[in-house]
Amino acid sequence: xxxxxxxxxxxxxxxxxxxxxxxxxxxxxxxxxxxxxxxxxxxxxxxxxxxxxxxxxxxxxxxxxxxxxxxxxxxxxxxxxxxxxxxxxxxxxxxxxxxxxxxxxxxxxxxxxxxxxxxxxxxxxxxxxxxxxxxxxxxxxxxxxxxxxxxxxxxxxxxxxxxxxxxxxxxxxxxxxxxxxxxxxxxxxxxxxxxxxxxxxxxxxxxxxxxxxxxxxxxxxxxxxxxxxxxxxxxxxxxxxxxxxxxxxxxxxxxxxxxxxxxxxxxxxxxxxxxxxxxxxxxxxxxxxxxxxxxxxxxxxxxxxxxxxxxxxxxxxxxxxxxxxxxxx
Numbered sequence: 001x002x003x004x005x006x007x008x009x010x011x012x013x014x015x016x017x018x019x020x021x022x023x024x025x026x027x028x029x030x031x032x033x034x035x036x037x038x039x040x041x042x043x044x045x046x047x048x049x050x051x052x053x054x055x056x057x058x059x060x061x062x063x064x065x066x067x068x069x070x071x072x073x074x075x076x077x078x079x080x081x082x083x084x085x086x087x088x089x090x091x092x093x094x095x096x097x098x099x100x101x102x103x104x105x106x107x108x109x110x111x112x113x114x115x116x117x118x119x120x121x122x123x124x125x126x127x128x129x130x131x132x133x134x135x136x137x138x139x140x141x142x143x144x145x146x147x148x149x150x151x152x153x154x155x156x157x158x159x160x161x162x163x164x165x166x167x168x169x170x171x172x173x174x175x176x177x178x179x180x181x182x183x184x185x186x187x188x189x190x191x192x193x194x195x196x197x198x199x200x201x202x203x204x205x206x207x208x209x210x211x212x213x214x215x216x217x218x219x220x221x222x223x224x225x226x227x228x229x230x231x232x233x234x235x236x237x238x239x240x241x242x243x244x245x246x247x248x249x250x251x252x253x254x255x256x257x258x259x260x261x262x263x264x265x266x267x268x269x270x271x272x273x274x275x276x277x278x279x280x281x282x283x284x285x286x287x288x289x290x291x292x293x294x295x296x297x298x299x300x301x302x303x304x305x306x307x308x309x310x311x312x313x314x315x316x317x318x319x320x321x322x323x324x325x326x327x328x329x
Contacts, residue, residue: 033063
């Protein structure tokens, strides 16, 4: 009878029988310091989404760029980080398969800022002339191999140029001091750097903005950007799925106009941006770019534009929430 009672208790989910103490799993994230791309992590913490989905989020700042984030993931010191569709495809090609489990900034977040005093390019110069005017320029990107570097290479290629036609300069995610010191002629970056360089410090002007419809040809501008990635073999682990659900909730929170003031408050606390005009600028520019899922057609277009050794399917890039085109769980 005792054994029967114990068996029934186990069937009903007895923690002592299962060995489940109720302790939450820790999910380790790598993020660049002060990057707008990390905003969903801090919203998930602040609004209790990690806790609601049964995980604890542990966020580690990694200096450098996307290449350093992927190195942390590959080394096993973190469970998730962000990466672009192109970075995932290249990693797959190199025998290190990754999957995006939930979106982040699914649309291109970049703007090209040219320092004051440079004769060209100028704001209003049409494509492809605005790209041709970059020949010989020193252009800041986070690191070689990062998403901004790959985007710059693709932009130049689209206009019949090559990365060798410019001088990429590694900013290590700190482009503002380099532009202030005239150590670069232009910077290809996202927020909050773009708003700081243009709205706050007025160091230069935006001559090309991927976030504004019609700025570039569709095959250059309307391509998929990035999401939260894990090694493919871990893409369906329970704690990864729970963390992805928490991030999805955070992204929905960010996208809701009713939450804009709270989003600004969280950004000011965690992203090193406290000036109201900069906060207004970066949240307005970036909020709509956050999305939990990708349009499969856009992922296909992105893959078609890459010089891969062998074709890759959409399912080789995205899975889980990232593959749910309506963004629902």
